[in-house]
Amino acid sequence: MRDMAVRRRPTHEIAADLRAAIEAGELPPGSRLPSRAALAERYGVAELTVTHAMTQLRHEGLITSRAGAGSYVRGPQQLLRASRLRLSRAERVAGRGTFATDAHSGGWTARSDVEVRTERADATVAGYLGIGEGDEVLVRDRVMYADDEPVQLATSYLPAELATGAMAEPDSGPGGIYARLEDAGHVLTHYEETVRVGRATESEAAALRTTPGTPLLRLVRRAHTATRVVEVNLITMLGERFELHYEAPAE
Amino acid sequence: MRDMAVRRRPTHEIAADLRAAIEAGELPPGSRLPSRAALAERYGVAELTVTHAMTQLRHEGLITSRAGAGSYVRGPQQLLRASRLRLSRAERVAGRGTFATDAHSGGWTARSDVEVRTERADATVAGYLGIGEGDEVLVRDRVMYADDEPVQLATSYLPAELATGAMAEPDSGPGGIYARLEDAGHVLTHYEETVRVGRATESEAAALRTTPGTPLLRLVRRAHTATRVVEVNLITMLGERFELHYEAPAE
DNA sequence: GAGTGGTCTAGACCACAAC
DNA sequence: TTGTGGTCTAGACCACTCC
Structure with a gap:
């Protein structure tokens, strides 16, 4: 010019x-x-x-x-679709957890690092689960990889008395934690998710190999049976790599 | 120190x-x-x-x-909840559109500036609506205010042959465009929403009184009847001011 | 060792808000 | 008129990567 x-x-x-x-x-x-x-x-x-x-x-x-x-x-990044199918019982029965379901339909590979521990619920977690503050909860801390890049963090909490068998193992088995809950007789009725946008803290940025301040999607997913909340999952996703899909009846 | x-x-x-x-x-x-x-x-x-x-x-x-x-x-900003109720028929019957429903339950005031026009569908819109490229569509362009601050942009497209009566008016009447569609006999069966995170362009930043690069929530909502898609709405929200709520059955 | 981006200093001019 | 934040220049040192 x-x-x-x-x-x-x-x-x-x-x-x-x-x-x-x-x-x-x-x-x-x-x-x-x-x-x-x-x-x-x-x-x-x-x-x-x-x-x-x-x-x-x-x-x-x-x-x-x-x-x-x-x-x-930067190249155009592969978009990771978090489809509504990911919570379907059919996929659980087919042995896939939520993250693996998205990977399967999206053509990318899923891998997780998991840490399991028990701790006492703080006010926030207790509120989500409808239990008392200080009650014991099983905590499943995960880093999830798509094609070997970390793209999602998830910390899942279950009331300790529900967390039996493989639920307390790092590998919760085919279909994941929701499948194990149903095996144990806790039939899930519905899920509730809230979605917010946040920005990466320094530790989140390090875990997701990005820079602090990067936009993130923060989800809170609660799994319900007919009578109670059996799990809450605090999910942090790289904001610009995911697309979430939902469907709602008109009534 | x-x-x-x-x-x-x-x-x-x-x-x-x-x-x-x-x-x-x-x-x-x-x-x-x-x-x-x-x-x-x-x-x-x-x-x-x-x-x-x-x-x-x-x-x-x-x-x-x-x-x-x-x-x-800055003071803590009021969080705007986009609840799953916003799409319920009961709220429509009560005369509230989606944005007004959220305002009503959140305790904030809702206001919109609306512009209506017709144009020919581009490939994207035609794809969303399942119509031909170049087919006429009614476009409703909105800027939505919460407590007089612009917080959301929405551009809604309807196949022109469905857009009768008040649908083509800036004020689509009580319950909004979905109520008018049902009045006209197009009974809605379900909605589909996809959620992504984006960053504000310069024009979006100007419209939302923020700075370019600010994280945004970008939603695509499609309204379905039993046989077709009757509307698609491309929604842009200030990312850090909204919380979206969804619910999904376990099956 | 040469070159890179990340960060800092020191100084400057501007449009604008507040007084 | 004074001081503010927004932006720019010119020069520098560093840790790091790549050769």
Whole structure:
């Protein structure tokens, strides 16, 4: 652009230029951006100005940067669909848990690291489960991987007296914890989910290999039998990688 | 703190200090933060360093800044619950649309600006509605306000041949567009919603009085009768102000 | 060892709000 | 008019990656 218009805000202009180049495919996914120094030279601005433009693009999820290695255009990430099927009894009977169900229909591979322990319920968990504060609960702490990238954290709580057999094992067996609950005679009637958007704390960012402040989806799922809440699961997902599906009757 | 430990990252330290002061109530909501110059002096750093710390807090939603006026601690924002009730026929019969239903149960006031027009469906909309590309659709474009702050954008599309009577008016009447569809004999059977996280573009940011890059909730809601999709609504919500509620049967 | 992005200093100009 | 936050320049040091 030889006849560049009057420069309004160099930061915005540089960000817009790079964004356009990425979207036009001139900078394809995986390709390396010019270095900070090169861009500063090209646009005739200070390096800090270029830095701000690149920070903006990073916040938009368009690029990633690593000190020493450079800045690269991010490829379109595979979208992980959390379908309404994931809670179906049919899938449980087929031996798949919720995460595995989504993986199966989405064509990605699922893997989890699980830690199991018991602790006393704090006020929040007690409230969700409808039990007393300080009552014993089984805690199942999970990091879930899609194609070997960590994409979801989940901490599940069950009243200790319900958590028998494989429920207290790291591997809860085919169909997961909901299948074990039903094996034990706790027939599930419905699930309740609340969805919020949050931002990654430092520890969440470390676990999900992202940066603090990244948008997250925070779900609270409660599993009900006819008489009580038998489990609550606090789920944290990489916000921009998931698509949640729900269905509701018109009545 | 006289015996301050070795300074690791001034930006993080200052942000953590201010965050702690806000959370401890030493800087209550509405109160003004010390100026950039004052903080730079206090911490013995450059003003740019303080600026970065404040930018971080702004991204976390803790403060707002206005040039000339100062930086202020934001009050806790009212959380807007989008309950599963919002799609119930009972609420429609009571004369409330989806947004008004949430307002009614949440205790906030709802208001909308509506624009209505017809256009030809693009591939995306045609796909959602199961009609042909280029077919005429009625478009209802809305900005929705909670307590007079814009919090949600919604663009609703209906196949033109279904959009009779008040559906084509800015005020679609009590119970909203779904009530009119049922009046016209299109009995709704179920809704389907997909939820994703996105970031505000510049125009979305302007409409929602926020900054580009702010996390948003993007919903696609399709209303079904027994035989077809009669409406699709592309909804954009301020991510951090909404909580979505869903319920699913265990089967 | 050369080059990268992350972070910091020191100083500056601006539009704007408040007085 | 004074001070605010928003933005920019110019220069620097660092840990780190890659060769």
